[in-house]
Amino acid sequence: MQLLEIYERLSKYYGPRDWWPADTAFEVMVGAILTQNTAWSNVVKAIDNLKAADCLSAESINSLSQDRLAQLIRPSGYYNVKAKRLQAYCRWYLERGGFDALDAMPTDAMREAILSVYGVGPETAEDIVLYAFNRPVFVIDTYTRRTFSRLGLVEGTETHEELRQYFQDSLPAESALFNEYHALIVIHAKDCCRKKPLCGQCPLAMDCDYFKGREEC
DNA sequence: ACCCAGGGTCATA
């Protein structure tokens, strides 16, 4: 089974996912940092706090003390680390000239520039480039590695960049496709053989070795 | 009570 067929099956089963949940591009960037190793439900609380304090802008986040910011984002966990990361990102973002200046960059240069910021690793950079700037960069996360390893399409030991190259070389470079595909990988991983096993209904189960011969499936 | 969630950095070998 190839990548496009897997996408078609997931898309048909789950329908449009409407990612990333955010009102603005800047909110996507903040959410991308806050959701590092953290459940999204906790990120929502933190972003709601920032909105209630009228602090959901790069200028506002920088003008807050680090401790004050940490208290606002407390529900998202790692709040001291993330307060530093958010301010590092916002400082860089403003120095670089904000959204329009970054949006003028070619996609690869944009990805590398964002990746160079303190507190922004490979996945966070990809989230921002794809979901805030609408550029065709494929997001590699633990779900992606795990799912496609179980499907037997990758070993699972590849580097982050090797996996990203594999997906981007195997798919048309369309941001709408990458956007939807990553969202589908996440919903499928949460839905399938974890909290709520889909068993025989899983749209990928028939070709997924992981599901074969397991009692719960 | 335990497990983990839409990771990343830093110190050590």
Added chain:
DNA sequence: TATGACCATGGG
């Protein structure tokens, strides 16, 4: 380059 410690809340 490759592990390990560390960061921390909230829901199952």
